[in-house]
Amino acid sequence: MRLRPSLSAALLSALALTSACSRSDRSSSAPAEPAPAPVQAAALNLQSQGPSPGAPPLAQRAMRITVETTILVDAFDPAMQRLRVSVEEHGGYVSEARVHGGPHQSASLEARVPSARIGAFRAVVASLGEVVADAEKAEDVTEQRADIGARLRNARAQEKRLLDLLSDRTGSLADVIAVEKQLGAVREAIEQIEAQERLLEGQIAYATVKISVTTRREEQTLGAGARIAGAAREGVENAGAFVVNTVVLLAAAGPTLLLLSALGMGLFYAILALVRRQQRRSAASFRPPFQAGPMHPYHPPPTGAPPAEGQQPHPTGAPPAQAPHGGGESGPG
Structure with a gap:
């Protein structure tokens, strides 16, 4: 039980280390401000100002270099092939390439070239055609690399202390479990710092070169017929x-x-058949109203002898019927 104060102190120091690592991770993840001057200008400024106290010399400064170049070429395919071969000859590799077709072919290529050979590679690129745009940016990441190295050393030292405490096994079970938990957090922080260190060292060792290749446009004067x-x-x-x-x-x-x-025609004929069926039903159930017979015209009697005295003419002109005599049938005389 005599080592419990040392376990507590180790846990407190480990907590402080992990919190510092997390704060430094957040600060290192923020994008660094680009340097306004290229490598040559930065070197001239440092030489003119002289070495500052405690600062490493220029040869030992860690620089992250980015180059952007645009060239015009007469023949597209030979230029692209020569460019790729030159990247391999200088110990680099092509990380991204895009080719655009059309009457005037163009391509955008991003390569990673060793920083020590960036000058020779840029000379080869300039010999492929006409350089119409060229830019270079250098970022001094010496302090960032030193900070990552210090954090990594502290994390590894903390890991060693925690391992020594676990090897003694003189504390209680709860203390041992707490130390193992904190040891896992410290190892996770170490892995994150090592990943940041590998990324930064790769950016320092290899410069990023972005090249745009465009075919030269030939202007020709055409006649009326052409x-x-x-x-x-x-x-x-x-x-x-x-x-x-x-x-x-x-x-x-x-x-x-x-x-x-087809669906429209079927619907049209179905509606038409329904309408016709309704019309036939309406015609079958229709009854016409009563109509009087035809009127016969009135014909006056023919002009002849006047009617006898006391006898009225018949409206229709027919002679009046004679009543039988004696109430019986009269035979022929």
Whole structure:
């Protein structure tokens, strides 16, 4: 039990180390401000000012270099092949490449080249064509590398102390469990710091070179005949493209249009048959109203002998019926 104060002290120091590591991780993850001057200008300024007290000489400064170059070439494929070969010859590698087609081919390439050979590589790039843009940026990361190294040394020393405490095994079980837990946190912090150190050392050892390659445009003076022929050829190409696009559109939308047309025609004929059936039912149940017969015209009696005295003419002109005599049938006399 005599080592419990030392265990507590070790735990407190480990907690302080992990909190400091987390704060330094957050501070190191923030983007560093780029240096306004290139490497040569920074070297001249440092030489003119003289070495500051406690600062390492210029040869020992850690610099992170980034170069951006744009060149115009006459032949695209040979220039790209020579560029890739030059990257390999100088001990570097291509990390990203994009090629754009068209009448004037272009490409954007990002390479990682050893910082010690960046000057020779830039000379090869300049010999491939006409350099139209060139920029160089250098960031002094000496203090950042020193900070990472100090954090890593402290974390490893803390890990060693925790391992020594575990090897004694003189504390209680709760203290041992607490030390093992803190040891895991310290080892995790060590792995994070080592990853940051590897990343920074890679950025220092290899400069980032971004190259844009563009084919030179040749301006030619065309006559009237050549211009007319070019316009006609372009018109034929546009007409062919229009026909092809139309056929493709019909082939893509044709089945859908046929299906919609069939559904529309079926719906139309169904509605038409329903309307006709309703009309027949209405015609069968219809009863016309009463109509009087045809009126016969009045015909006056023919002009002849006047009627006898005391006898009225018949309205229709027919002679009045004679009553039988004696109430019986009269036979022929």
